[in-house]
Amino acid sequence: MIRRMAQLTRKFIDIGANLTDDMYQGIYHGSKKHDPDLPLVLERAWEAGLEKIIITGTSLSDSKQALEAAKTNENLYSTVGCHPTRCNEFEEDPDQYLANLMTLAQDNQQKVVAIGECGLDYERTQFCPIDVQKRYFEKQITLAEITGLPMFIHCRNSGADLVDILTPHRENISGGVVHSFDGTLEELKLILDLDLFIGINGCSLKTEDNLKVAATIPIERLMIETDCPWCEIRPSHAxxxxxxxxxxxxxxxxxxxxVMVKNRNEPNCITQVLEVLAAIRGEDPDLLGNTVYNNTYQLFFSKDK
Incomplete structure (x- = not known):
């Protein structure tokens, strides 16, 4: 049964949706399971109150795909960047790879709203060594400095190093959000001290400790997302x-x-993230949702006013 509550009166912006993923083409681990259904996914999103969706770029090729997808709908936007676990892609020709990202961002200013997904991931160093991640995270910060775009930042078990790298550049970037945050109170404070936003999704709400941290985020620094097709809020989550x-x-x-695919997250599920946050913070979901929407609009879309 679908219970919508006051959902249709709320406006959402999903700051992180991986809509280029093969799952939305019906492909799972290389095996075709059903017809492509991205148009249906988007239809559910608009019905649920999504006003804008930012498609995440995670490499040069993926950023190109995200941009092309964004061009198909006036309410879709994209990021340009390279995920820390894919930064080995820089190594063949670092200057050219960076220049290609720059061109993609600068030539598509109506659709590209952030530099990223970039950052550090110390939980999956088997995909890319720490020193390589650090080197090309800093390189991508220069993209934000030159373009004036905010940053869409990935941080896994790497908060101290992330802040150390960002700090010397902070005055030269227009801001950013550390998305899918699941860090400690100490890491939260370090990030907030840089005047950055915090993005919360299902992966941010897994444990009771996660909930305690999420409940303390200042409302003026809060954003929500799905990180779909991953990071759904599962029955096992706190x-x-x-x-x-x-x-x-x-x-x-x-x-x-x-009908949604079981265990495949979608943008429409952003309403669940809001519901959990409102409950653990003891806040009215409509008022919280409105503030989060305004936070997001101000960072990514204020130039449209």
């Missing part, structure tokens, strides 16, 4: 008990038009 809105779903092998 935050799940606070969800009020549910959506029908079926296993991918039994795909049905108009």
């Amino acid at each position: 935050g799940h008990k606070h969800i009020k809105t549910s959506f029908p779903s079926k296993k991918k092998e039994k795909w049905e038009k108009g």
